[in-house]
Amino acid sequence: MTTLTADLKKTTQKTTKKVPVRGMMDNVMEQFNSAADQINLHPNIRKILSITNNEILVNFPVKMDNGEVEIFTGYRVQHNNALGPYKGGLRYHPTVDLDAARALAMWMTWKTSLAGLPYGGGKGGIKLDPSKYSEGELERITRRFTFALADNIGPEHDIPAPDVNTNSQTMAWIADTYMSTRPPAERNANQHIVTGKPDGSGGLEGRDRATGYGVYLTIKFWAEKNDVNLEGKKFIVQGFGNVGYWAALFLERDGAKLVAVQDAYGCIQNQKGIAVEALSKYTKINEGSIADFPDAKPVNKDKFFGLDCDIVIPAALGNQITKENASKIKGKLIAEGANGPTNVEGEKILLDKGITIIPDILCNSGGVVGSYFEWLQNRNGEIWQLDEVMAKLDKKMKESFNKVYDYSKNENIDMRTAAFCIAIERIEKAYIQRGIFP
Amino acid sequence: MNHFNICPSCMHRNDCVLTAQKDKVWSCSEFDEIKSEEVFLEKVQQPKQELELA
Secondary structure, three states, X not given: OHHHHHHHHHHHHHHOOOOOOOOHHHHHHHHHHHHHHHHOOOHHHHXXXXXXXXXXXXXXXXXXXXXXXXXXXXXEEEEEOOOOOEEEEEEEOOOOOHHHHHHHHHHHHHHHHHOOOOOOEEEEEEOOOHHHOOHHHHHHHHHHHHHHHHHHOEOOOEEEEXXXXXXXXXHHHHHHHHHHOOOHHHXXXXXXXXXXXXXXXXXXXXXXXXXXXXXXXXXXXXXXXXOOOOOOOEEEEEOOOHHHHHHHHHHHHXXXXXXXXXXXXXXXXXXXXXXXXXXXXXXXXXXXXXXXXOOOEEOOHHHHHHOOOOEEEEOOEOOOEOOOOHHHOOOOEEEOOOOOOXXXXXXXXXXXXXXXXXXXXXXXXXXXXXXXHHHHHHHOOOOOOHHHHHHHHHHHHHHHHHHHHHHHHHHOOXXXXXXXXXXXXXXXXXXXXXXXXX | OXXXXXXXXXXXXXXXXXXXXXXXXXXXXXXXEOOHHHHHHHHHOOOOOXXXXX
16 A cells, blocks of 8 residues: 555656646745744744634535525634734635635734734635525525634624625625524624624725725825825826725825726726716716726726826736836836735836835725724724714824834835734734733 | 636626736726626526427
8 A cells, every 4th residue: 555655656746747836825924924034023923923823614504596405615714813803804706715715814914913903814705606696595605604603703703894795785694693693682782793784784984985095095194204295196096996986086186186097998098187086977877897988098908007197006906016017107106905916026126116115905904994993883882973984094094104104214124014014013012912821 | 726816707807908817816896796697697598499298
């Protein structure tokens, strides 16, 4: 048997060409290790933060519309809770797996820590293609998943939120199921089991604009620090979804000029300015597309990042600013509304050119801060008005921005490295003060 | 190895101008899930059959 195994191994080694494929976990670990080296992180804490605390896998049955029973697999990865309950999204997608959830959970730990929130990081989801199920089936799948997770989630333990293919309705089902399984007298004290709920069911006023407003705020804070007047400044936005739209609208209100937009359908430009609200209304009657907007001209998609502007806002997806296009960028500031829009090679070129990057972990953190406000609101039995929410968001984002900006200046490092250092140092401090049980 | 990506189930997967690397996207503001009606239509489009009496 040993010989057979050895032979098999030999054959495999001979015939299989090893192709190194970088997983998401490799990228997140690289960022972590780089920051850990920078701050000379204690080796024991490095060990703790390099792995996840808990990885929960549940297989659960759900009755389908046709009467058959289907088995689903759901995950919840809890990376670290040194600063507070695990926090992170639930995504429904055929490619959800533990590796992806691990990387995203770790990413959430840094994000919540940098934002100064009393949270750790988590992520999870169900391996399924939602388009193949009816609304009723998705409701039963969500409720049964919530039941299967049982006490592995909780308002003071692990608080899920919407992510890819999940929304406020999904969160409402989770909240209702979780609350229904508590003793009657405790039910209403558990509304903060999830965030991202509909505004009529404990959701936060203004949650829709929280991420985009946060992106705008970080640009505004940078401008203030550098004595830059946003009036008349030209900006381009990639992605005209929730984040891109709100960031553009708030910048326009400060006198800045949107001159180019790119979405999934195409790319448009008008150096005299594109009215944000008019473009938004146009997309609503044009199946969500910016293409053929009458007050702008189409532009070749490959020329988008090289267009004339002062500020670039990649607010769609990752790996957009690379070694191929970084040298063509004319803007002096990149505000990363999306997750990971600048890759390592692209970033190096930008930094060498003296372009400032407001890193994603800071720039798009308005969303998780909004989630924290929803949680607090529910926990304290309060209902906050929109102006109150925006003022609190402003304060919280300013604290985070100033910390990162000052750290990067004091240590003479870029803002991304500074952000990771601050995030990890905060967790390190908690471990040092608390010690390791027993 | 992880191949997590959301493009295959996005309605823009065939025409999206944002990226050519459609195997590396794990988060995207333009992501729109393929509508269940579309899948349903794809599933049910079958050749017409004559009704035969046994």
